[in-house]
Amino acid sequence: MNVMTKSLSQKSGEFLALAFRFFASLRLAIFLLVSLMAVLATGTILESLHGTDAARITVYESPWFSLLLLLLGINVAAAALDRLPWQKKHTGFVITHLGIITILIGSFLTQKSMVDGQMSIAEGKTEQSITLSKPLLYIFQEDSHQDWLFELKEKAFAWNGKKTLLRVSESKDAKPFQIHLRSYYPKALMEETMMSTQEGSPALKVKIHNSFVDESVWLWRDDKKMGETQMGPAKVVFSSQKLQEAQGAESNLGYLELELDGSTHRIPVPENKSFPQTISVEGTDAKVEILNFYRNAAVVGTKLVEQDLKTKGQVQEPVPLLGNNPALRLFLRAKGKEELHTVFAKFPDFSTMHGMKPSELGSHLYYRLPGSGSKGQSHELRFVETPEGLTYQVQTGLRVETHPVKTGEETALGWMDLHFKVEQFYPHARLEKKFTPQDSNAQGDSILTAIELEIEQSGKSKLIWLGQGIREAAEFGDSHYLFMFGEKRLPAGFSLMLRDFRMETYPGTNDPASFESDVTLRDDLRGVVKEAKISMNEPLVYRGYKVYQSGYSLENGAPEVSIFSVGRDPGIPLKYAGTIIMVIGIILMFYFRSYSRNGGNL
Amino acid sequence: MKEARGKMEEGRFKIQFILCFFLLSSFFSLPSSAHAGLSDTIDILDRIPIQHNGRVKPFQSFAQETSLHITGRKSYEGIPATQLVWNWITHPEFWNAKPLIPVVFRPLRKEFSVMLVDNKISPEMVSSYQPFLDQVEQAGAKQRKKQNLTVLEKEVLALYSKARRFNDIGSGVEPGWMPHPENSRQAWFTFQAFAKPEEQIALAKSFPDQKTDQVRNALQNLIEAYRANPSSDETTQKAKQFxxxxxxxxxxxxxxxxxxxLDLEIIYDRLHPFGWAWKFYAAALLLFILLGLSLRASNKIALPFFITGFLIHSYGFYLRCVVAGRPPVTNMYESLVWVSWAICFFSLILFAVYKSSVLPAAAGAVATLALIVAETFPAVLDPSVSPLVPVLRSNYWLTIHVLTITLSYGAFALAWGIGHVVVVAHAMNPEKDERNQMLAQYLYRAVQIGVILLATGTVLGGVWANYSWGRFWGWDPKETWALIALLGYLTVLHGRFVGWLDVFGLAAASVIAFAGVVMAWYGVNFVLAAGLHSYGFGGGGAPYVLGAVLLDFVLIGALIWRYRHRVKEITGKGIGQV
Structure with a gap:
C-alpha cells in the first residue's frame, strides 16, 4: 500500500515536472508566437473582407483566442520560474516576463468587466443610460401582461436555423406558445413596399418632376412620417383635412396663417386700415384682433417699436411697403380663452407667445409675406379623399384650387414648371418590410441588423421580421404581441445634458477640424452637478467612466446630435504598469546582453 | 607635427567636400528657364499667398498640388506648374480640350477608348460624355447614402473630380485670393467674388471699393497681358501690380x-530637399562600393557625401515641419521620408560605436530606395501638405507614438539592409567567420533598437488610444499588425536563443521578418484598408510591393541555397557544425 502511494506520488511528481518543462520550454514559446501571428493575421484579413464586427466575434472575442493568450501567459510565467534561483544576468529577462504577465492579467480584467458603449444626445436633451452594442430582444404579450427579455448572442455572419427562445405553458390568461429564433442577419438591407389590403389607411404613389427634380414617393395617410414630404420647393401632403380657402382678397401685406384644431386658416392682413382690428375666423368661433402691424419691428428695451425705414443712398426712393422685419401683434380669442401673440414673418421658428409658453389653444401662427419673402413658407400640393373620390388641392400664396385626381395622368401644378402624376392609389394599404442579408461590412442608410422570429401556437406558426430599433406589433391566434429588437442599455448612474455642440472646420472648407460639446453632468444620488466641455482627445472623467467625444450627426431640420463613447476599463492601471515594466525589462535585457556568437543561453 | 597634419587633413577634407559638392550640383542642376521675363513673372506669381484646402500657402504650392492632382505630375510637357495653372486661368477654353488627365484604371480606359490620347483625356470629354456622367451620378448617389463603393465607382468619382477641379480653376472657384478681414478662418474670396452678386456685396462690405477695384483691374490687365504674351516684360509688370x-x-x-x-514654403517647394538627399546617399553608396568599404578611404570621400545628404534630408524635414505646423508623419509619403531619415540616423549612431563603413553604406542603399519610391509616385504617395482629421490634431501622445513607431521601422529597415549584407557575405565567403560575426553584430544591434522602439511605440499607441478613444487596445488592424511585426522579431530572437538559428539564419530570418513591418506600415493602409487608422488610407501599388517582397524572399532563398552549398563544399559535412 505504502509502496504504491509512493510510486504514485513519484509518478505524479515526474508528470508534473514533465508538464512544467513542457510549459516552460522555448519551443512552446516559439510555437505560440507563430500561432498568435497566424491567428492575428487571419483576423485582420477577415476584418478587411467582412468588417470589424465579424473579426471581433469570430477571432478576438472567441474562447479559443483567450485560451491561446492563457497558454502564452502560462508559458511566459513558467519560463521565468524555470530559471529559479535567478541570477544577475536574468534581471532583464525576468522583468520583461513579469511585465507581459501583468499586461495579460490586465487584459483579462478588461475582458471580464469592461463597459464600452455609446450615448447619443440631441442638443438640449438629457441621457442617463449607456447603449451597449449587445443585441437585446423584448417580447410583451398583451393578453397575459407578461413580458420577457433576452440577450441574444451576436453572430458574425448571416445565420438561418431554429433556436427556441421561449416556451410558455398553459395559463388561465393565454394558451401555451413558443417563440423561436429563425434568422439572424448582422447586416440586412431593409426594403419597404406598400401593399394593397382590406383595411388600413389609404396610400398613393406620386411622381413630381421638372427639369431639376424627378422623384417618386409613397404617401401614406395618417402616418406621421409618410404622410407628407418635401419635394424640391413643394410640400406634398396626403391628409384627411382639406385646405381651407383664404378669407378675403389678397393683400400686399401678406397674410396670417393660423393652425387651429387641425385645420389651417389664412387671413389676409388688411391694407389701408387702422389697427386694432378684429377679424372672425371663418368656420370657427375664433376671433383674431390685430393690435399692431410693424413694417420693420425692432426691440428697444423690452418693447417692440417701429423702426424707421432708411433708404440706402442719397437718392429719393419710394419707401418700401415692408422692411426687414415685418411683425404682427395680436390677440387670439377662442373657446372663452385669450392669448397674446407676436408673430415675426422672417422668424417663423420663434415662439409667438411671451416666455416660450406653449399655446393653451394648441394654435400655431405664422405671418406669411407676399411672394416668397418669408422663411418656412412653401407651396403645397395636397391630396384628400372625398366622398366623390380622390381630389388634389394646389395652394399658391392665398389661392387654393381643388380638382379631382385622374390616376396615371400628368398634371401641371402652375409653378416652377412642376408636373405631378399619381402613379398608384390604394384605398387601404400596409407597409411590408423585406430583409435581405448583406455582407457583414455593408453600410448604408437602410442597412441594419435584423432577426426573424417564429411564433408557434396550437400547431400553427407565424414568421415575423424585426429590424433593430423598430417596434413591431403582431397578432397571432387570439393573442397580441409586441416585439422590440434593440440594444442593451445600462444605467450610467449619472445623467448628461447636452447644452451645446460646436464644430470647427478647416479654413475655407467643410472638413471638420475639431468638434466639442458642452455638457452638464448630474448625479442626483450624490448631489453632484458638474459642467464640462468634452472635445476630441479631452474626455470627461467621472467615477471611473470616461466620456469621449466620438462623433456627431447633423441633419437638416433636426437638432444637432453629439455622440459620445462611454467606457470604463478597470484593467488600465495593470496594463500601464505592465507595459512600463516590460519596456524597462527589454531595455535592461538588451543592455546587459550584447551580441553573443552562439546565441547565448538563458 | 601631429597637429599640422590634422589641420592639413582637415583642409583636404574641406576641399574634397566642396569639390564634390560642385561637381554634383552641376550634374543635377535644374534646367534654367529660357526666358528671363517669364521666369520673373512666374517668381512673382509663385509668391502670392492663397488659401486652399484648409491652409494658407504660396501659389506655387497650390499650383504644384493642382497640377499633380489633375495631370499626375508637377509639370506638364515641360511647362512648370505655376505657368500651367495660369495658362488654365487665362485660356480655359483652349486647355479644356487638351488631354490633361491620365486615365490609369483599365476599365475606364476601355470606356473612353478612342477619346484617349496617350491614355490621357481632356477635361471637356470627362464632363460632357453622357454615359460616364450617368455613372458619376450613380456613384455619387451611393456615396451620399454612405454605401460602400466598388473600385470602378471610386475611380469614376476620382476622374470626375479632376475634371471638376480643372473647371473650378478656369471659372475662378478656387483658390481663395482675398481673406476675410473679420475672420481669417473663413473661406477666402475667390475670383468669383468679382462675378457673383452676393459675393460682390460681401467683398464690398469687407474692403474699401478702391482696393477691390484695384485688384480687379490688376487681374484683368494681367490676364490680358498674359494672353497676349506670357513671356513679355509687360506681363511681368502686370503680375507685379496684381x-x-x-x-x-x-x-x-x-x-x-x-x-x-510662406518664404520657407517657397524654399521647400523649390529645393526638393528629399530629391537631393537621395542623390547624395546614392553617390555615397557608389563611392563606398568603389572604395571597397575600406574605412580610411571611405571616411574621407564617401562619408562626407552621406553626411551632406543627411543634413539636406534633415533640413528638408525641418522645413516641412514648419510649413505643416506639425511633425509630418501622417501619410505614406511623409512616413517614407521620416523612416529613411531614421535609417541614416541609426546608421550614424552605430557607425560612431563600431566604426564600420558597412553601416552607412547599407543605410544609404535603403534610404535611397525609400526616397526614390517616395519621389517617383506622387499620384499614389501624395507629397502635398494636407490638413489632419480631428482625431490626429494637436496631440502630444499621438506625436510621440507615431514618431516612435516609425523610428522603429527605420531601425528594422536598417536591419533589413544589413541583413542582406550579412546574408550575401555568408553566401559568398562562409569561411570568413570573423568578419561575418562582426556584421551580424551590427544587425543584432539594429534589431534590438527596433524591438525596443516598436514595443514602446505600440504601448504608447495604446496610451494614446486610451486617451482619445477610451480603450487601450482594440485589435485595430494597424495596431494588430504592429504587434504581429513585433512578434515576428521576437520569434527570430527566441529562435536564436533556442539555437534554431545560427548567425546566417538570424540574418535571413530578420530579412524575412521585415515583411511584417512592410505589412504594418504599407499593407494595412493600402491592402487591408480597414479600421480606425483609415485617415492614412490610399490606394495603389499593392501588386508592385507584393512583387518586391516576394522577389526579396526568392533572393534570400537563393542565397540560403548557395550558402548551404558553399558550406558543404568547405566542410564536406553540413551547416550544423559550422
Whole structure:
C-alpha cells in the first residue's frame, strides 16, 4: 500500500515536472508566437473582407483566442520560474516576463468587466443610460401582461436555423406558445413596399418632376412620417383635412396663417386700415384682433417699436411697403380663452407667445409675406379623399384650387414648371418590410441588423421580421404581441445634458477640424452637478467612466446630435504598469546582453 | 607635427567636400528657364499667398498640388506648374480640350477608348460624355447614402473630380485670393467674388471699393497681358501690380500673414530637399562600393557625401515641419521620408560605436530606395501638405507614438539592409567567420533598437488610444499588425536563443521578418484598408510591393541555397557544425 502511494506520488511528481518543462520550454514559446501571428493575421484579413464586427466575434472575442493568450501567459510565467534561483544576468529577462504577465492579467480584467458603449444626445436633451452594442430582444404579450427579455448572442455572419427562445405553458390568461429564433442577419438591407389590403389607411404613389427634380414617393395617410414630404420647393401632403380657402382678397401685406384644431386658416392682413382690428375666423368661433402691424419691428428695451425705414443712398426712393422685419401683434380669442401673440414673418421658428409658453389653444401662427419673402413658407400640393373620390388641392400664396385626381395622368401644378402624376392609389394599404442579408461590412442608410422570429401556437406558426430599433406589433391566434429588437442599455448612474455642440472646420472648407460639446453632468444620488466641455482627445472623467467625444450627426431640420463613447476599463492601471515594466525589462535585457556568437543561453 | 597634419587633413577634407559638392550640383542642376521675363513673372506669381484646402500657402504650392492632382505630375510637357495653372486661368477654353488627365484604371480606359490620347483625356470629354456622367451620378448617389463603393465607382468619382477641379480653376472657384478681414478662418474670396452678386456685396462690405477695384483691374490687365504674351516684360509688370494690389488689399483689411513660413514654403517647394538627399546617399553608396568599404578611404570621400545628404534630408524635414505646423508623419509619403531619415540616423549612431563603413553604406542603399519610391509616385504617395482629421490634431501622445513607431521601422529597415549584407557575405565567403560575426553584430544591434522602439511605440499607441478613444487596445488592424511585426522579431530572437538559428539564419530570418513591418506600415493602409487608422488610407501599388517582397524572399532563398552549398563544399559535412 505504502509502496504504491509512493510510486504514485513519484509518478505524479515526474508528470508534473514533465508538464512544467513542457510549459516552460522555448519551443512552446516559439510555437505560440507563430500561432498568435497566424491567428492575428487571419483576423485582420477577415476584418478587411467582412468588417470589424465579424473579426471581433469570430477571432478576438472567441474562447479559443483567450485560451491561446492563457497558454502564452502560462508559458511566459513558467519560463521565468524555470530559471529559479535567478541570477544577475536574468534581471532583464525576468522583468520583461513579469511585465507581459501583468499586461495579460490586465487584459483579462478588461475582458471580464469592461463597459464600452455609446450615448447619443440631441442638443438640449438629457441621457442617463449607456447603449451597449449587445443585441437585446423584448417580447410583451398583451393578453397575459407578461413580458420577457433576452440577450441574444451576436453572430458574425448571416445565420438561418431554429433556436427556441421561449416556451410558455398553459395559463388561465393565454394558451401555451413558443417563440423561436429563425434568422439572424448582422447586416440586412431593409426594403419597404406598400401593399394593397382590406383595411388600413389609404396610400398613393406620386411622381413630381421638372427639369431639376424627378422623384417618386409613397404617401401614406395618417402616418406621421409618410404622410407628407418635401419635394424640391413643394410640400406634398396626403391628409384627411382639406385646405381651407383664404378669407378675403389678397393683400400686399401678406397674410396670417393660423393652425387651429387641425385645420389651417389664412387671413389676409388688411391694407389701408387702422389697427386694432378684429377679424372672425371663418368656420370657427375664433376671433383674431390685430393690435399692431410693424413694417420693420425692432426691440428697444423690452418693447417692440417701429423702426424707421432708411433708404440706402442719397437718392429719393419710394419707401418700401415692408422692411426687414415685418411683425404682427395680436390677440387670439377662442373657446372663452385669450392669448397674446407676436408673430415675426422672417422668424417663423420663434415662439409667438411671451416666455416660450406653449399655446393653451394648441394654435400655431405664422405671418406669411407676399411672394416668397418669408422663411418656412412653401407651396403645397395636397391630396384628400372625398366622398366623390380622390381630389388634389394646389395652394399658391392665398389661392387654393381643388380638382379631382385622374390616376396615371400628368398634371401641371402652375409653378416652377412642376408636373405631378399619381402613379398608384390604394384605398387601404400596409407597409411590408423585406430583409435581405448583406455582407457583414455593408453600410448604408437602410442597412441594419435584423432577426426573424417564429411564433408557434396550437400547431400553427407565424414568421415575423424585426429590424433593430423598430417596434413591431403582431397578432397571432387570439393573442397580441409586441416585439422590440434593440440594444442593451445600462444605467450610467449619472445623467448628461447636452447644452451645446460646436464644430470647427478647416479654413475655407467643410472638413471638420475639431468638434466639442458642452455638457452638464448630474448625479442626483450624490448631489453632484458638474459642467464640462468634452472635445476630441479631452474626455470627461467621472467615477471611473470616461466620456469621449466620438462623433456627431447633423441633419437638416433636426437638432444637432453629439455622440459620445462611454467606457470604463478597470484593467488600465495593470496594463500601464505592465507595459512600463516590460519596456524597462527589454531595455535592461538588451543592455546587459550584447551580441553573443552562439546565441547565448538563458 | 601631429597637429599640422590634422589641420592639413582637415583642409583636404574641406576641399574634397566642396569639390564634390560642385561637381554634383552641376550634374543635377535644374534646367534654367529660357526666358528671363517669364521666369520673373512666374517668381512673382509663385509668391502670392492663397488659401486652399484648409491652409494658407504660396501659389506655387497650390499650383504644384493642382497640377499633380489633375495631370499626375508637377509639370506638364515641360511647362512648370505655376505657368500651367495660369495658362488654365487665362485660356480655359483652349486647355479644356487638351488631354490633361491620365486615365490609369483599365476599365475606364476601355470606356473612353478612342477619346484617349496617350491614355490621357481632356477635361471637356470627362464632363460632357453622357454615359460616364450617368455613372458619376450613380456613384455619387451611393456615396451620399454612405454605401460602400466598388473600385470602378471610386475611380469614376476620382476622374470626375479632376475634371471638376480643372473647371473650378478656369471659372475662378478656387483658390481663395482675398481673406476675410473679420475672420481669417473663413473661406477666402475667390475670383468669383468679382462675378457673383452676393459675393460682390460681401467683398464690398469687407474692403474699401478702391482696393477691390484695384485688384480687379490688376487681374484683368494681367490676364490680358498674359494672353497676349506670357513671356513679355509687360506681363511681368502686370503680375507685379496684381501681387501689389492684393497685398494692399490685405493691408487695408489689417490682415497679417506669417511671411516667414510662406518664404520657407517657397524654399521647400523649390529645393526638393528629399530629391537631393537621395542623390547624395546614392553617390555615397557608389563611392563606398568603389572604395571597397575600406574605412580610411571611405571616411574621407564617401562619408562626407552621406553626411551632406543627411543634413539636406534633415533640413528638408525641418522645413516641412514648419510649413505643416506639425511633425509630418501622417501619410505614406511623409512616413517614407521620416523612416529613411531614421535609417541614416541609426546608421550614424552605430557607425560612431563600431566604426564600420558597412553601416552607412547599407543605410544609404535603403534610404535611397525609400526616397526614390517616395519621389517617383506622387499620384499614389501624395507629397502635398494636407490638413489632419480631428482625431490626429494637436496631440502630444499621438506625436510621440507615431514618431516612435516609425523610428522603429527605420531601425528594422536598417536591419533589413544589413541583413542582406550579412546574408550575401555568408553566401559568398562562409569561411570568413570573423568578419561575418562582426556584421551580424551590427544587425543584432539594429534589431534590438527596433524591438525596443516598436514595443514602446505600440504601448504608447495604446496610451494614446486610451486617451482619445477610451480603450487601450482594440485589435485595430494597424495596431494588430504592429504587434504581429513585433512578434515576428521576437520569434527570430527566441529562435536564436533556442539555437534554431545560427548567425546566417538570424540574418535571413530578420530579412524575412521585415515583411511584417512592410505589412504594418504599407499593407494595412493600402491592402487591408480597414479600421480606425483609415485617415492614412490610399490606394495603389499593392501588386508592385507584393512583387518586391516576394522577389526579396526568392533572393534570400537563393542565397540560403548557395550558402548551404558553399558550406558543404568547405566542410564536406553540413551547416550544423559550422
Amino acid at each position: 501681387s501689389q494690389a492684393l497685398s494692399e488689399l490685405r493691408e487695408s483689411g489689417k490682415i497679417a500673414l506669417d511671411q516667414k513660413v
